[in-house]
Amino acid sequence: MKYICLFLCFLITQQILAQSKLPVIKATSKTVSINDGGYFDKNVWSLSPAARPDVFTADRTRKAKWVTFYTDIDSIRVKVKPGTRFNFIILLNGKDSCYTQIASAIPPDDKIKNKILTTDTIPFKLTGFNAIKIVAVINNTDTLNLHFDISSFDFHLTRDAILHKTKLLSNQPDALAGKTRPNYKNLNKVFKLQMGNLVINNPEVLTTNITAHEMDGRIGWNVFEGKQVEVDYDHNLLIIHSELPRALNGYIRSKMEFARSFPYIKGTFVINGKKHTGNFSMDIGSEQAIILDSTWAAREKFAANLKLIRTVILHDPQGTAFETRTVLSPAFNLNSFNLTNIPTLILGSKNPVGFEINYLGNDLLKRFNMILDFKNDYLYLKPNKLTNIKYRDNS
Numbered sequence: 001m002k003y004i005c006l007f008l009c010f011l012i013t014q015q016i017l018a019q020s021k022l023p024v025i026k027a028t029s030k031t032v033s034i035n036d037g038g039y040f041d042k043n044v045w046s047l048s049p050a051a052r053p054d055v056f057t058a059d060r061t062r063k064a065k066w067v068t069f070y071t072d073i074d075s076i077r078v079k080v081k082p083g084t085r086f087n088f089i090i091l092l093n094g095k096d097s098c099y100t101q102i103a104s105a106i107p108p109d110d111k112i113k114n115k116i117l118t119t120d121t122i123p124f125k126l127t128g129f130n131a132i133k134i135v136a137v138i139n140n141t142d143t144l145n146l147h148f149d150i151s152s153f154d155f156h157l158t159r160d161a162i163l164h165k166t167k168l169l170s171n172q173p174d175a176l177a178g179k180t181r182p183n184y185k186n187l188n189k190v191f192k193l194q195m196g197n198l199v200i201n202n203p204e205v206l207t208t209n210i211t212a213h214e215m216d217g218r219i220g221w222n223v224f225e226g227k228q229v230e231v232d233y234d235h236n237l238l239i240i241h242s243e244l245p246r247a248l249n250g251y252i253r254s255k256m257e258f259a260r261s262f263p264y265i266k267g268t269f270v271i272n273g274k275k276h277t278g279n280f281s282m283d284i285g286s287e288q289a290i291i292l293d294s295t296w297a298a299r300e301k302f303a304a305n306l307k308l309i310r311t312v313i314l315h316d317p318q319g320t321a322f323e324t325r326t327v328l329s330p331a332f333n334l335n336s337f338n339l340t341n342i343p344t345l346i347l348g349s350k351n352p353v354g355f356e357i358n359y360l361g362n363d364l365l366k367r368f369n370m371i372l373d374f375k376n377d378y379l380y381l382k383p384n385k386l387t388n389i390k391y392r393d394n395s
Contacts, residue, residue, distance in 0.1 A: 022099075023088040027071035030092065037065035037080075039260060039355070045069070047092055053101040060105035060222070060261040062377060067102050083108040105261060107225065122196035122238040124148070129287045130362035130392075131212035132231070134219065134238065137194045142166040144216040146195075148231075148238060149285035150263055150372065151359070153220035155193065156208035159184055161216035195219075198240060212285045221263060221374065229372040231284075233384045244373060251371065251380040252335045259357060263372070265379055267360065269302070270331040276300045278358045286361035289391050290329065290344040293356050297346045303327050309343055309393055322348035326393060335381045339364070343393035363392050 032045035036059050048054045058067050058080045068077045071090060078086045082104050090098040125133045131147040138144060144161055159182070162168050168187040169175055175182040184207045193200045200223070211218050221229075230239040256263050262281045269276040278296055292302060306327040313321055329344040342364065351357065367387045371380035 023076060024091055025069070025071060025074040025076045025088065026091050026094070027073060027098075028093055029072040031072070032090070033070040035066075035068040035070070036260075037061065037067065047090055047096075047098045047100075049092065049096040049098050051099070053087060053099040055101045055103050057103050057105050060258050062106065069100070069102075078102050080104055082106040105222070105225075116242070118242040120196065120198035120240040122198055122240070124236055124238050126233065126236065126366060127212070127214065129213040130366055131215060131285055131287070132238070132362070133215065134195050136219075138166060138168075138190055139188075139192055140194075142168075145214070146217045146219050147212045147215045147285055149212070149218045150221045150282040152218050152285065153222050153261065155190075155203050155205045155217065155219060155223065156211070157205055157217035158209060158211055158215075159207050162187065162207065165216060196238075213287070218285060221372070222261070224372075224374055226375050228375060231370045231372070233366055233369055233386055244376070245371065248371075248380060250382040251369075252337065252382070253378050253380050254335045256373070256377045256379045258377070260353070260355060262353070262357065263379075264357060265334070265360075267358075268333045269329055270333065271302075271306070271329070276302060279356075280358045280360045282365060283359040284362040284365055286359065287363060287392060288345050288359075288361035289342050289363040289393070290332070291359040291361060292344060292346045293351050293358050294347040294349060295351070295356050296358055303346060306330075306344075324348040328394075334360070334364075335379070337368070337381065337383065339367075341391075341394065343391050 027047065030047040031043040032047060033040070033042045034044055034056070039059070045056060058065070062082050064079060064081045066077055067080050068075055069090070076088055080086070080102060083106055084104050086102045088100055090100055092098055122134055127133050134146050134148060136144050136146045142165060144157065144165055157166070162184065163182055168190070169182050171186070171188055172180075172182055174180040187205070190205045191202055193203050208217065224240060228241040228244050230241060230245065232239065254265055256265055257279070258264070259279065264279045264281045266277060267280045283291070297303065303325060306329065309326040309328055312324045324345060324347060326343055326345045329342045330340060332339045332342050367383065368381040369384045373380070
């Protein structure tokens with residue numbers, strides 16, 4: 001027992017020494033601004049002395065970049081590389097130590113390395129709204145319909161589904177009885193989530209009000225970080241590989257880049273002999289074919305002389321009206337595949353994600369079987385049985 005006590009004292013001493021070596025910056029306000037690789041967000045972070053550590057996950061990139069935390073009176077600049085973690089302390093009002101960590105979105109190699117080849121198969125159904133519907137079972141009891149979305153992150157469940165289709169609020173009987181509002185920050189723990197033969201233990205589950213039509217939630221791409229995700233529309237299967245499949249006949253490969261952790265690829269319109277190349281996030285939760293950023297479309301003078309399919313006037317919560325147009329694009333090139341007469345929606349307001357990016361919806365992407373290589377950052381596309389069907393807006 002004496003030796004155990006001495007060993008514990010040694011460990012505690014080592015922890016204190018390690019903590020004393022952490023960089024310290026000062027603050028008198030709980031709000032912190034962050035510059036993440038050139039993207040500046042004002043007052044985006046709130047200090048939490050209770051969290052040890054409070055982890056900020058930097059936007060995903062395989063390149064080294066700088067992340068800077070700005071308090072109201074101080075700052076710290078940290079170089080982030082794939083797999084790295086950097087710990088420091090923000091001293092709030094001279095007394096509260098906020099242990100903070102800046103982490104790469106890409107886990108350390110030993111967290112994603114698997115010497116044993118594995119394959120998990122998840123059946124899906126393509127809905128009438130072009131969503132990839134997956135049946136998921138939570139905690140062995142609650143069955144939900146989730147959709148896989150490359151332009152989303154993590155696991156999200158709608159509040160309505162949590163309230164009416166799960167037991168995650170069984171610790172709040174008054175909320176279930178309608179006497180009080182549910183506290184969605186105090187849910188029962190999700191200890192198991194199963195999709196097909198894939199089992200994920202202790203996943204973090206967040207709430208949302210936004211999903212594809214008729215879905216109870218969504219599954220983001222980063223759930224499969226370091227894996228290869230095969231989307232097979234010919235057999236309605238989502239196949240999760242630990243290594244890239246060898247049978248790639250018919251697939252064309254292109255580089256997949258990331259902006260603010262959103263995967264995107266290059267695509268090119270050809271209109272009257274002129275090329276319009278842009279970056280396209282893959283929004284397979286969208287029923288549309290192509291959605292264009294309003295800023296990009298204006299700069300490219302994109303809609304000039306194109307056939308107008310429809311115009312819709314929408315209003316934001318403040319009552320401001322903005323016009324959304326759908327035009328017919330004569331030709332679009334993706335991964336060397338040429339598509340023609342594609343309905344293209346042009347946003348009439350500022351992009352909701354806060355930066356310039358276009359979108360490929362699943363009315364277009366469903367025409368290709370794809371392999372999303374989240375280990376080496378490549379996209380593989382191959383035409384499938386849906387290639388020549390009509391677009392929704394052309395029907």
